[in-house]
Structures are given as C-alpha cells and as structure tokens.
Amino acid sequence: MKEDINVPEVADVGFAVVREQQNDEWVWNVYLINYKDTKLVNVFVSSKGYGIIDHQKKKTTTISRFLGDVEAKSYRLIEPIMEDVFGLSNEYFLTFYIDGVIYDKKFVFVAESIREDHLTSITIMGRRGVLIK
Secondary structure (H helix, E strand, O other): OHHHOOOOOOOOEEEEEEEEEEOOEEEEEEEEEEOOOOOEEEEEEEEEEEEEEOOEEEEOOOEEEEEEEEOOOEEEEEEEEOHHHOOOEEEEEEEEEEOOEEEEEEEEEOOOOOOHHHOEEEOOOOEEEEEEO
16 A cells, blocks of 8 residues: 555755856856765756746756765755756756665756745855755
C-alpha cells in the first residue's frame, strides 16, 4: 500500500538563481545549495520549463545532469538560465542519497518569479538571488 512506503522528507537544500557578471555581460545562473551538515551523494538534477507565453503553450527540453557528491554547507552550479524562459515555470527535480537512503524533491520557480525585485541575500553564497527551499 502507498501509505506503507516511507518517503523521507527533503529539508535543508534549495535552488537559487543568481545574476552574475561573466566577462563583460550579466548572466543568470542556477545553483543547488546544500545547507545540510552532511554531503549529498550521487546527486542528479533534471530541469525543464513549461507554461504559456503569448497565449501559446511552451515547454523546454528536459535536461538531466549527474553532479556526483555535493559537500556539506556548499553549493554547485547547475546551469545558466536565459531570461527568455523567466515567463515559464522552471522546474528542478533533485535526487540524492544520504546514508544509502534516496531522497527526491521537485522545486519550481513559478512563472515571472525570477526578477530583480525578488532578489534576496543568500548568505552561504555571499550573493543575492532568487531562492527556493
């Protein structure tokens, strides 16, 4: 039965979209943040965008990445993100292990949530960005 399955809760991890200067231009990058006191093992992230722009359904290609381990109290670059898709919901599905137990969780930056006026201080990174946990 479904209620007999133990699904561990994912806590103390998040995703941030950070505006950064690279060379002579500003770009937006997506990061995975591990706030835990333990490392995340065999981290896998899938990303995709979906929604409606100009009254038409749109979706991006799903991209999957294996990141290996992400150390405790650290962060890892996932991918750059184009401003063209900020009007879509941008989903990041995270899977990892701790002590042989698998964890997974979906994180979604809803459409139009990645904006300058939503930037907040991300202490662990020493930067400002749009953060979801």
